[in-house]
């Protein structure tokens with residue numbers, strides 16, 4: 001029998017991403033990488049982790065090392081509810097499901113909402129891992145164009161009308177409203193309201209994925225979709241970018257009928273997110289790890305963002321047709337090259353020059369847009385940011 005005959009259609013549809021293969025090259029020595037989405041290790045609250053681990057082992061190992069409820073540790077659910085309430089969202093712990101970080105949230109969303117062939121709306125571009133989650137359940141993400149203020153409501157409406165006309169009504173609208181990955185853009189409140197009106201009209205659910213929300217360096221915080229329409233929004237959060245990614249811990253919050261279904265779906269995946277890391281995280285939050293850590297994290301990333309923007313200005317301001325976004329937070333910005341250039345084509349040259357980025361095509365549902373690249377500014381040091389942008393400028397100029 002052919003090997004693929006052993007697999008489900010779903011598994012046969014899964015492909016190794018070309019981009020991930022390309023990104024393996026970025027691990028070569030001497031390469032300055034703006035490719036990953038990694039937090040700076042200097043921001044990890046090592047002392048808090050150490051103290052919390054000791055405390056948990058000493059005082060609660062019988063529960064922390066045991067299986068736990070699928071919904072998650074009740075104390076941690078309350079901690080996360082408090083974080084949300086401080087952000088203007090009227091919610092309580094019982095509307096929260098602890099997830100094995102937000103990537104699992106995306107997988108559960110795909111699992112409970114998508115039948116094979118079902119469409120869902122995403123940004124174009126959007127988060128690569130979201131596309132992977134939706135496609136792995138044979139969903140068909142359909143992209144809606146963004147501008148400097150995020151998803152364009154008129155384009156959203158057009159796309160919905162078209163899909164409904166083709167009898168392919170989307171199952172949900174997936175949005176990353178704050179400092180979007182990959183483009184770095186944020187949707188202002190007025191536009192959020194427009195998007196909500198469109199969604200309400202067609203009775204669409206919104207999946208609000210907001211891992212970077214607390215990492216704001218300038219401008220005004222915009223209200224969450226969750227706070228504006230709790231009855232039709234499922235929000236995904238994570239500690240990955242604000243505390244540490246290694247615990248693989250996040251949460252979903254939304255209407256009970258959705259969260260309940262996610263609990264059922266999660267049971268088949270991992271029974272529960274590790275109680276040990278949940279207990280440690282709770283102890284860290286009680287001790288103030290988030291407030292204290294966030295201040296320095298924001299300062300560090302804000303400086304790096306500012307530096308990358310000024311390096312880009314120096315290197316690219318003179319080159320016609322080059323533009324980049326100026327994110328008010330998060331980890332990424334989006335650099336677009338002149339018409340006709342392809343960031344995939346020049347990727348290998350960039351690697352030869354020892355600088356790496358993620359080619360933009362990875363973030364489009366149909367991988368059909370080649371002019372942009374995603375640059376991460378949280379991981380590389382200040383010196384590396386200056387040197388890396390210079391190397392990038394050299395590669396781009398060579399190809400004009």
Ligand SMILES: Cc1ncc(COP(=O)(O)O)c(C=O)c1O
Pocket residue numbers: 037100101102103104127129176181209210211237238239240245249250
């Ligand atoms: C928009 C978005 N959603 C979800 C994730 C997944 O993060 P995690 O699983 O670490 O919470 C990421 C990671 O970069 C992201 O950018």
